[in-house]
Amino acid sequence: MAKPPAIPADCPAFAGLPVRLITLGAADEQMAVHVAGRLAPGRTPVLCLPGYNRNMSDFSAFAPLLARYLQRDWPVVLLDLRGRGRSSWRRRADDYSTLADARDVSIACRALGIESAIVLGQGHGGQVLMALALERPGLMAGAVLLDAGPAIAPQSLVRLRSNVAAIAQVKGQGGVTVMLRRMLAADYPGRDPETLDRLGARTHFINEKGALPLFDPALMERFADFSPDDIIEPQWPYFDLLNHLPLLLVRTQRTDQIDPEIWREMLARRPDARTLEIEGQGSPALLDGDTEVEEIADFVSVIVPAARERLARRA
Secondary structure: OOOOOOOOOOOHHHOOOOOEEEEOOOOOOEEEEEEEOOOOOOOOOEEEEOOOOOOHHHHOOHHHHHHHHOOOOOOEEEEEOOOEOOOOOOOOHHHOOHHHHHHHHHHHHHHHOOOOEEEEEEOHHHHHHHHHHHHOOOOEEEEEEEOOOOOOOHHHHHHHHHHHHHHHHOOOHHHHHHHHHHHHHOOOOOOOHHHHHHHHOOOEEEEOOEEEEOEOHHHHHHHOOOOOOOOOOOOHHHHHOOOOOOEEEEEEOOOOOOOHHHHHHHHHHOOOOEEEEEOOOOOOOOOOOHHHHHHHHHHHHHHOHHHHHHHHHHO
16 A cells, blocks of 8 residues: 655644544554534534545534534534545555445444434535445435535546646646646635635645645546546436435536536436535535525534524524
């Protein structure tokens, strides 16, 4: 197994996100987990799964905002999937898969004593969520798919691959910063440079030498031969595994991860699902606005009576 580079202690992406490492099998197979709030029997946590090459820092604003609407110590669990953030890498590029990630999440939940959770998955995290419904059917009390569905648009993977390759070629802090700002500005128009810099720092540690990716570069090998014209067959049986669950379907206005035709079919298959569009953003959603976080909190409150009581007291 390739040894992941040591993440500097001052890595800004993980400031305020201390973790415990859960052993998944062999001693060197570990998943990094951050728990905000208090886990206890009868307290259904919100479990957050990040995108393909991303990590728990994408939910760093979400957890405290959710706590404003629910109880201050309401449990929110953030995970780094294997090969991302502070979790260990897999032995080979071919070992990365949605099903393997789902097995890891199930093991981590058992280690934390989580018997039921409302799972929020962004992008690839949403596909892991659907695989988790197969791996451990009784775990989920509800599901939130954010820019996620039974197939990811190939053009989004090609764009990711190109961006990662371009960043790797740039030397020096200034050059990397300029490139990341330019890449991110299209997805987050109107955001100030400082916000764009914080977003860039979620996937790369930037110093005077350049950018250190906070993920295993082997992840990019999984779609090295993809082209924008490739067709990825949607896995509707996985989506249909969520039929018995309360479902919130969320899409950012500027995402390229979900094909519009796939989105329409998702809505047709689940006309009972709640829906939400986050304006002015691409993937990943920032989850730093009251509108979207309050909507998610309300969704949680429909499923969990204790959360409903908390929201009622705020009204």
